[in-house]
Amino acid sequence: MPCIVMCGFPCSGKSTRTKEIKQYLEEHCKVAVTVFSDHSIGVNRNLVYADSKKEKEVRGTLKSAVQRHINKEDVVILDSLNYIKGFRYELYCITKACQTPQCTVFCDSNKDSVSAWNQDRPPEERYTQEILDALIMRFEPPNSNQRWDSPLFTVQSEDILSGQQIVDALLNRKPPPPNMATQNVSLPELSSLPPLNMATQNSVPVLMAAQKTCVPGDEIPIPGAKEKITVLRPLTLGELQRHRRQFIVYTKMHPVSDTEMLCNMFVQYLNKGLR
Structure with missing residues (x-):
């Protein structure tokens, strides 16, 4: 089964959308859904995102978790910032090697909105304003013209996410054929x-x-x-x-x-x- 890569600013609603997608897939498609996120690996985001080395280690941990669990039976959702296009490409190569589809769900929100939503969080879950601003500045938005971001579903906070469109894109679509760069050596x-x-x-x-x-x-x-x-x-x-x-x-x-x-x-x- 496929991999769903969530993407967006901090506090843009990625975890909420992840729960919606997970519930829809489990109820309508009867498939097992595994979610990996910063929370699932116990990340202190203000500490990690202030240190490029620690941030790289966290991305590696999340990528390894996805790689271990991708198969042709279950759906994997990576609920993280995924704001670096090179990292999204690495995930695409993993799913391509496993001969399973991938899609990107982009939670599109503006800076003012996510700053306000961040302040509404409990103090222990907030980003510092400095970290929040830095992550927004470094964000590389997904592009539907890039094969690793496609198919791309862009959703704003007031939109109703179409679970059926995601199902059609993932479960009713052939995976990209593997090539020499993504073939595993036995x-x-x-x-x-x-x-x-x-x-x-x-x-x-x-x-x-x-x-x-x-x-x-x-x-x-x-x-x-x-x-x-x-x-x-x-x-x-x-x-x-x-x-x-x-x-x-x-x-x-x-x-x-x-x-x-x-x-x-x-x-x-x-x-x-x-x-």
Whole structure:
């Protein structure tokens, strides 16, 4: 079943609309609906949205939750700001890879209205005016001409949301066909390439261990590679594992005859991707 991406200013009514959509789908379509939101993962929004690093971590947590629960049987609704178009594109790639549709519901409200609604909230649920203004300024509105925002349903506070239109767009529409960029690589395919696995897998723990003593700009030697990895900033295990998976996918699509080159190729790949 599909993914519904809610989008809008803070306090624009996204959670209210999410409840409406959830109720409609459960009553009229008899499908299970799972909602993920800032509240569901216990986010203190004034703290998170004041720190770009924490905000990025929260987006990653929400994206991972959506990715784990998307299937062809249930509906997933992501009830968050989703104000960055690049993040909405990442969600689109996930649903496309799972061969299930996605739509965007944009709660369109103006700055004055959301500021007033924010003041009507209990003190512990309010955004500070500074955070609210900053999020409104950074907001990247969805565009129906972009495939990752389409189909787009724009609703204002006084509008009646058409649940049937959302059902038609999601349940009665074929999902976009997967392409090479969104295809998942199966484990049997990876296990058929032991040299590729070995060349990339051994590099990650070496890098993680070396970071304990190195400083930005140091060059770290990798077993089996002639070149060294230049570390310009702290690297996380998740980041390295993600680059490793991407390199494996790329190499499977562009195989090399000399497997002894794989370590050096991986080092070159990391030097470009980690800048």
